[in-house]
Amino acid sequence: xxxxxxxxxxxxxxxxxxxxxxxxxxxxxxxxxxxxxxxxxxxxxxxxxxxxxxxxxxxxxxxxxxxxxxxxxxxxxxxxxxxxxxxxxxxxxxxxxxxxxxxxxxxxxxxxxxxxxxxxxxxxxxxxxxxxxxxxxxxxxxxxxxxxxxxxxxxxxxxxxxxxxxxxxxxxxxxxxxxxxxxxxxxxxxxxxxxxxxxxxxxxxxxxxxxxxxxxxxxxxxxxxxxxxxxxxxxxxxxxxxxxxxxxxxxxxxxxxxxxxxxxxxxxxxxxxxxxxxxxxxxxxxxxxxxxxxxxxxxxxxxxxxxxxxxxxxxxxxxxxxxxxxxxxxxxxxxxxxxxxxxxxxxxxxxxxxxxxxxxxxxxxxxxxxxxxxxxxxxxxxxxxxxxxxxxxxxxxxxxxxxxxxxxxxxxxxxxxxxxxxxxxxxxxx
Amino acid sequence: xxxxxxxxxxxxxxxxxxxxxxxxxxxxxxxxxxxxxxxxxxxxxxxxxxxxxxxxxxxxxxxxxxxxxxxxxxxxxxxxxxxxxxxxxxxxxxxxxxxxxxxxxxxxxxxxxxxxxxxxxxxxxxxxxxxxxxxxxxxxxxxxxxxxxxxxxxxxxxxxxxxxxxxxxxxxxxxxxxxxxxxxxxxxxxxxxxxxxxxxxxxxxxxxxxxxxxxxxxxxxxxxxxxxxxxxxxxxxxxxxxxxxxxxxxxxxxxxxxxxxxxxxxxxxxxxxxxxxxxxxxxxxxxxxxxxxxxxxxxxxxxxxxxxxxxxxxxxxxxxxxxxxxxxxxxxxxxxxxxxxxxxxxxxxxxxxxxxxxxxxxxxxxxxxxxxxxxxxxxxxxxxxxxxxxxxxxxxxxxxxxxxxxxxxxxxxxxxxxxxxxxxxxxxxx
Numbered sequence: 001x002x003x004x005x006x007x008x009x010x011x012x013x014x015x016x017x018x019x020x021x022x023x024x025x026x027x028x029x030x031x032x033x034x035x036x037x038x039x040x041x042x043x044x045x046x047x048x049x050x051x052x053x054x055x056x057x058x059x060x061x062x063x064x065x066x067x068x069x070x071x072x073x074x075x076x077x078x079x080x081x082x083x084x085x086x087x088x089x090x091x092x093x094x095x096x097x098x099x100x101x102x103x104x105x106x107x108x109x110x111x112x113x114x115x116x117x118x119x120x121x122x123x124x125x126x127x128x129x130x131x132x133x134x135x136x137x138x139x140x141x142x143x144x145x146x147x148x149x150x151x152x153x154x155x156x157x158x159x160x161x162x163x164x165x166x167x168x169x170x171x172x173x174x175x176x177x178x179x180x181x182x183x184x185x186x187x188x189x190x191x192x193x194x195x196x197x198x199x200x201x202x203x204x205x206x207x208x209x210x211x212x213x214x215x216x217x218x219x220x221x222x223x224x225x226x227x228x229x230x231x232x233x234x235x236x237x238x239x240x241x242x243x244x245x246x247x248x249x250x251x252x253x254x255x256x257x258x259x260x261x262x263x264x265x266x267x268x269x270x271x272x273x274x275x276x277x278x279x280x281x282x283x284x285x286x287x288x289x290x291x292x293x294x295x296x297x298x299x300x301x302x303x304x305x306x307x308x309x310x311x312x313x314x315x316x317x318x319x320x321x322x323x324x325x326x327x328x329x330x331x332x333x334x335x336x337x338x339x340x341x342x343x344x345x346x347x348x349x350x351x352x353x354x355x356x357x358x359x360x361x362x363x364x365x366x367x368x369x370x371x372x373x374x375x376x377x378x379x380x381x382x383x384x385x386x387x388x389x390x391x392x393x394x395x396x397x398x399x400x401x402x403x404x405x406x407x408x409x410x411x412x413x414x415x416x417x418x419x420x421x422x423x424x425x426x427x428x429x430x
Numbered sequence: 431x432x433x434x435x436x437x438x439x440x441x442x443x444x445x446x447x448x449x450x451x452x453x454x455x456x457x458x459x460x461x462x463x464x465x466x467x468x469x470x471x472x473x474x475x476x477x478x479x480x481x482x483x484x485x486x487x488x489x490x491x492x493x494x495x496x497x498x499x500x501x502x503x504x505x506x507x508x509x510x511x512x513x514x515x516x517x518x519x520x521x522x523x524x525x526x527x528x529x530x531x532x533x534x535x536x537x538x539x540x541x542x543x544x545x546x547x548x549x550x551x552x553x554x555x556x557x558x559x560x561x562x563x564x565x566x567x568x569x570x571x572x573x574x575x576x577x578x579x580x581x582x583x584x585x586x587x588x589x590x591x592x593x594x595x596x597x598x599x600x601x602x603x604x605x606x607x608x609x610x611x612x613x614x615x616x617x618x619x620x621x622x623x624x625x626x627x628x629x630x631x632x633x634x635x636x637x638x639x640x641x642x643x644x645x646x647x648x649x650x651x652x653x654x655x656x657x658x659x660x661x662x663x664x665x666x667x668x669x670x671x672x673x674x675x676x677x678x679x680x681x682x683x684x685x686x687x688x689x690x691x692x693x694x695x696x697x698x699x700x701x702x703x704x705x706x707x708x709x710x711x712x713x714x715x716x717x718x719x720x721x722x723x724x725x726x727x728x729x730x731x732x733x734x735x736x737x738x739x740x741x742x743x744x745x746x747x748x749x750x751x752x753x754x755x756x757x758x759x760x761x762x763x764x765x766x767x768x769x770x771x772x773x774x775x776x777x778x779x780x781x782x783x784x785x786x787x788x789x790x791x792x793x794x795x796x797x798x799x800x801x802x803x804x805x806x807x808x809x810x811x812x813x814x815x816x817x818x819x820x821x822x823x824x825x826x827x828x829x830x831x832x833x834x835x836x837x838x839x840x841x842x843x844x845x846x847x848x849x850x851x852x853x854x855x856x857x858x859x860x
Contacts, residue, residue: 022580022722032647032760033579131577137723139577146753147561147569149463150452150743217462275729278708292452292740293567293730299705300726310722313580323576323753330462 004037005320008068010091011080012045015105015132017052018305019078019312020059030313034320038313042068069094076101076127076319078312084108096120096128103315105132105308111206111222114213115335118327128327129315134207135160135284137307138300139314144214144288145329151290153215155255157430158286159279160207160265162302163191163198164230164250168267169280172238172247178231190282200229201250201265208252212263214329215254215288216338224340225252226264233267237353237423240381240394241269244351247277251428260339262346269351269427276430287430344403349378349427351396352405354412355420358382358391362417366393369415373408375400390419396427434467435750438498440521441510442475445535445562447482448735449508449742450489460743464750468743471503499524506531506557506749508742514538526550526558533745535562535738541636541652544643545765548757558757559745564637565590565714567737568730569744574644574718575759581720583645585685587860588716589709590637590695592732593621593628594660594680598697599710602668602677608661620712630659631680631695638682642693644759645684645718646768654770655682656694663697667783667853670811670824671699674781677707681858690769692776699781699857706860717860774833779808779857781826782835784842785850788814788821792847796823799845803838805830820849826857 009016020040023030031037042060044067062068065087068077077095079102081088088106095102097120104110110117110130121128131141135158144156159165163185170181182199185191197203205225213220230250241248246269254263270277275297279285284302289295301307318325328335356362363382370377376398384391397405409422439446450470453460461467473486474495492498495517498507507525509532511518518536525532527550534540540547540560551558561571565588574586589595593615600611612629615621627633635655643650660680671678676699684693700707705727709715714732719725731737748755758765786792793812800807806828814821827835839852 018722026580026582026721029582029647029760030580032764033756035756035761137720138726139573142572142577143569143728146748147572147744148740149747150456150460150740152456152459217459275708278705290567290740291456292448292736292743294737296568296728296730298573298726298728301724306722307724310578310580310720313722314577317579318576321755323755325751325753326463326465330459331465334462 004039005034005075006039006041006073007076007078007316008042008062008071008074009040009078009080010044010065010068011082012043012052013080014305015308015312016043016045016080017054018309021054022309022313030317034317036320038316038320041073042071044068065091066094069098069100074100076103076316079104079106082106082108084112089113092117093120096124096126099124099126101127101129101319103129103312103319105312107133107203107206107210111209111220114210114220119332121327122332127319127324129319130210131315132308132311134210135286136300136302136304137310138284138286138298138302139311140211140286140298141214143298144211145325148288148290148293148296151292153288153290155253155289156211156215156286157251157253159249159276159284160204160252160286160302161198161250162282162284163195164204165279166190166282167199168230168233168248168250171233171235172242175235175239177235178233199231201227204250204252204265208254208263208265211286212254212261216256216261217328217330217334218261218336218338220328221338221340224263226266226343228266230267232423234423236392237425240353244396245272246270246427247272248425249276253428257341257345259345260341262341262343264343267425269425270430274430344401344406346402346426347399348429349397349399350405351394351425351427352409353423354393354418355390356393357388357417357419358386359388359417365415365417366412369408369411373404375404375408434469435464435505436469436471436503437506437508437746438472438474438492438501438504439470439508439510440474440495440498441512442473442482443510444735445738445742446473446475446510447484448739451484452739452743460747464747466750468746468750472498472501474498495521496524499528499530504530506533506746509534509536512536512538514542519543522547523550526554526556529554529556531557531559531749533559533742533749535742537563537633537636537640541639541650544640544650549762551757552762557749557754559749560640561745562738562741564640565716566730566732566734567740568714568716568728568732569741570641570716570728571644573728574641575755578718578720578723578726581722583718583720585683585719586641586645586716587681587683589679589706589714590634590682590716590732591628591680592712592714593625594634595709596620596712597629598660598663598678598680601663601665602672605665605669607665608663629661631657634680634682634695638684638693638695641716642684642691646686646691647758647760647764648691648766648768650758651768651770654693656696656773658696660697662853664853666822667855670783674826675702676700676857677702678855679706683858687771687775689775690771692771692773694773697855699855700860704860774831774836776832777829778859779827779829780835781824781855781857782839783853784823784848785820786823787818787847787849788816789818789847795845795847796842799838799841803834805834805838
């Protein structure tokens, strides 16, 4: 075990460069922790000329990333290209097929093809590691697969996208609208030029699907994730939340229900006193509820060169030290195909914000709809009174089925006094 | 690897019984996660007759725990007896010496004898695992040794004792004095009949010494921990803290300084908005600051049958699956002997509460002392004015050396107007 572990890295952006830098800077420490040196022998990236702030002169440059999978001297391929298809997928498949272990930060790839790739890794008796794909520097994959291995997990949830959490935090603190704060986030480098993957919840859903597979020992099922992003969260909702004792967070939640596993990514309300409500800015946090351990939460930076490289290198150290864990916590043959519980069957309290003309009979019309759908209202706030002007009306329901809320909203939408699409936020009992 | 992993458990109290129960209840899941079945073949405890709520009829009863170390059929000994000396130590030494791996929840044993026991384990190429010794269900040993292996850790700190955190939380919420709340905690089973180990900070110090050894790759050094418990925290300090924007927590802190590693367990003030300030009741939390990952925090239940059994079983699963990590993160030969930085050299802001007779000249006397010791005062609160009666005076200092604070307090104690020992709390910059 004392021979050098030689690795090849595909994709040398922020994370790749930082990985190379830290492997060099902490070489002595990492050798002691791994039991053998780790050496980057080859890299591949799109543009060769770019200055990456790290010395690549002693590392082979490979034009075609796929060649990394074919080199005899490479034991582990690190895939930092990204994207669920194309070269990233081809490279990971080729590397595993050639009997090399793979470390990847590619959440889209694992979310879409993790089941098949996991089987390939198992067949060739090599490792497919993806700690860096979920929640950056937080070792949540290790925590779920190994640290909490004694537990049946009942629910796993978290703030899985730092961009969204940053935007919601600034909106709450400043009262500024979504679109403005998004532009700031883009300027600060917290959001991409094309922010859709982040703000529409797709990135969080990729991560949730991975966490869910491990937590419940089931085949990864990205398509079953019910996804809603944060575009429609308005400053007024954040204000009402504050007034009612809640915070609005974009949470990914996967839980066991009577009808199967329910996975959702949605902006929702959480009690202000909840640990996860305190997680602000670009930070991530993942909570797991286990049969023996009860509630746990892991908190840290979810993105950026340093935290992501930290997770990539932790995977490399595990591989170098010979520590093996089944890709999704149990052998592929033991993974179940869990039924996807329909979101309509969720039961809970809901926040509804309606925009209505303040004229006689409006509240009677609304309350009649809720009565007919058997939705029981716990609290109602009407802010301001301005006859024949638009005013917001906020309702908090008692526990009810999501389906009844949806039916109510469809009816409410048809009322003449209601001028905007009602806003619905689930109040999560956490 | 498919043969059964047979284990013996010494000590069948709450944790032992829960470990046996969960190993049985989750047997299929644990076998899938481990790759082989785990079977309890023998147990040993002081009283055979006691009903432990778990069926022991198919498990051998061994009167002398030491015999577990001698049995050929046992691969792993689980030590749940407790205490740094005596039978627990003898058993762990004998088991490791006999080439058996050991899982222990015994923080006192690891804090006092971890270095020697670690070398014995290494020599015999077996595992000494102690996840359950620190912060119960939180997999913080795994997180530090493996999850954050890429990092040089700069500081590790945490709420490591649920009893103290429970007492401080209730004192803050109710304004009741320490002694009263301690009695409640004892009645609720959160504090022992003899609570000294918890409330005087010794238990937290055991855990801190373990975390520190792993974080800094240094020989464990329990004697270097500066320890102060919570007996002297008064409701009035909690009130002032609240007013000043802080919470009082008993923190264990280990950090790299220019003059070596500084380890302390002390009640201290932390900003209310800090993540760790939100950790209330019996919960624990451990924060680590790493060179790549930045700030991280792990939160969960620090004690109790379920959480502790969760950690014991996670260690068993690791051993069964063949996952090995050096006892303190690096091989014994690579552990450094770190200089213990003196607590006097700490620099920071301090809270001082003095009890003085409210008469002319008192403040002039106090401020003269601080001037002479070059301690600069940032804020002063004098609550109430009652000539010739006792009133509290609270001072917050600018950054200063702890030694200067100590010298100031010695002088202040000699002033005629000062009637009680001044209370000092460090304001931790976290």
